[in-house]
Amino acid sequence: MLYFCTLFDSFYLSRGLVMYESLKQHTKDFRLYIFAFDDLAYEVLISLNLENVTIISLSEFENQKLLNIKNTRTKAEYCWTCTPSTIDYVIETYNVPNCTYLDADLFFYQSPAVLLEEMNKQKNVLVTEHRFSKIAKIHEQERAGRFCVQFITFTKDTKSRKVLNRWKNQCIDWCFAKYEDGKFGDQKYLDEWPEKYNNIQVLEHLGGGVAPWNIQQYKIIQNNNKLFGIDKKTKKIFEIIFYHFHYVRFLKNDSVDIGWNYLPKFVIREFYKPYISKIIETEKKLERLNKNYKTILFNNKPKGLKENAKALIKSFTKFNLIKAKD
Numbered sequence: 001m002l003y004f005c006t007l008f009d010s011f012y013l014s015r016g017l018v019m020y021e022s023l024k025q026h027t028k029d030f031r032l033y034i035f036a037f038d039d040l041a042y043e044v045l046i047s048l049n050l051e052n053v054t055i056i057s058l059s060e061f062e063n064q065k066l067l068n069i070k071n072t073r074t075k076a077e078y079c080w081t082c083t084p085s086t087i088d089y090v091i092e093t094y095n096v097p098n099c100t101y102l103d104a105d106l107f108f109y110q111s112p113a114v115l116l117e118e119m120n121k122q123k124n125v126l127v128t129e130h131r132f133s134k135i136a137k138i139h140e141q142e143r144a145g146r147f148c149v150q151f152i153t154f155t156k157d158t159k160s161r162k163v164l165n166r167w168k169n170q171c172i173d174w175c176f177a178k179y180e181d182g183k184f185g186d187q188k189y190l191d192e193w194p195e196k197y198n199n200i201q202v203l204e205h206l207g208g209g210v211a212p213w214n215i216q217q218y219k220i221i222q223n224n225n226k227l228f229g230i231d232k233k234t235k236k237i238f239e240i241i242f243y244h245f246h247y248v249r250f251l252k253n254d255s256v257d258i259g260w261n262y263l264p265k266f267v268i269r270e271f272y273k274p275y276i277s278k279i280i281e282t283e284k285k286l287e288r289l290n291k292n293y294k295t296i297l298f299n300n301k302p303k304g305l306k307e308n309a310k311a312l313i314k315s316f317t318k319f320n321l322i323k324a325k326d
Helices: 010-026 039-048 065-070 075-094 134-144 158-173 188-196 265-289 304-317
Strands: 002-008 030-036 053-057 097-101 105-108 125-129 147-156 200-202 206-210 218-223 227-231 237-239 242-244 256-257 322-323
Touching: 002 010, 002 075, 010 030, 010 039, 010 105, 010 265, 030 039, 030 075, 039 053, 039 265, 065 075, 065 158, 075 097, 075 147, 097 158, 097 188, 125 158, 125 188, 125 206, 147 188, 147 206, 147 242, 158 188, 188 200, 218 265, 265 322
Parallel strands: 002 030, 002 097, 030 053, 125 200, 206 242
Antiparallel strands: 097 147, 105 242, 125 147, 218 227, 227 237, 256 322
């Protein structure tokens, strides 16, 4: 049995459901604990009666420490703050041997079981690297850190829980969407782990954590309806386990902004377009299912001077803007 947890509110509900369906398609024996971060998400998720899923409301999950700092964080910052607490909650409340946190915007192409096989009794915390491409590394690594909190596993072993509890307390003390004193969100805390602790397994499988910031290093091929990557430097072939669809923004003119990293046409065609279609299909189902649910697609407006400037650049260059429907 594999144990996972994730968190999202109604804004990310369709992405979380698409992630769940991809996990279910490729993983036979699993339990996913979903933390619903608003009432509408909880209402919809309960009504869906999802197989292999346990839904947890904020009222069940939040403790006084989290409530004390909740109003000091933005919605995104609070989600980041809560990430280690959700893992701890699942291990403690449901007495499971381990738990892997999943970002809601992941999509699985194969079972993640092969990734978890890298852990053992000595290495009982699993972390994934960003593996930035050369260009992305220049702009992102110092701020975002070596590791990505996208797929991270802890066991109930004492040494693993020690790492988790320290991280949990650090995030409660400080977790903001800015770089400050070597910290950024919940991620930069992980940078010191391999040197500080001897029980950290840094994921070696390149197929765990393919993302827009590293896919330029790989040649992507398809064989027997499976997606593979070939490391351009080492020529190593690996099966793609999951892709992280970070920065997929649905705009008002029925187009989708897929970020600032260079993405080959094959990747856009084989990864992004099918994913976007699944999101749109899920949004339509949610609107039919619940009268209180209103699609969040094609309504995003840039906020602030920086975001408006980025939107203006996009509108002129059309860089990584694709049609939602072809």
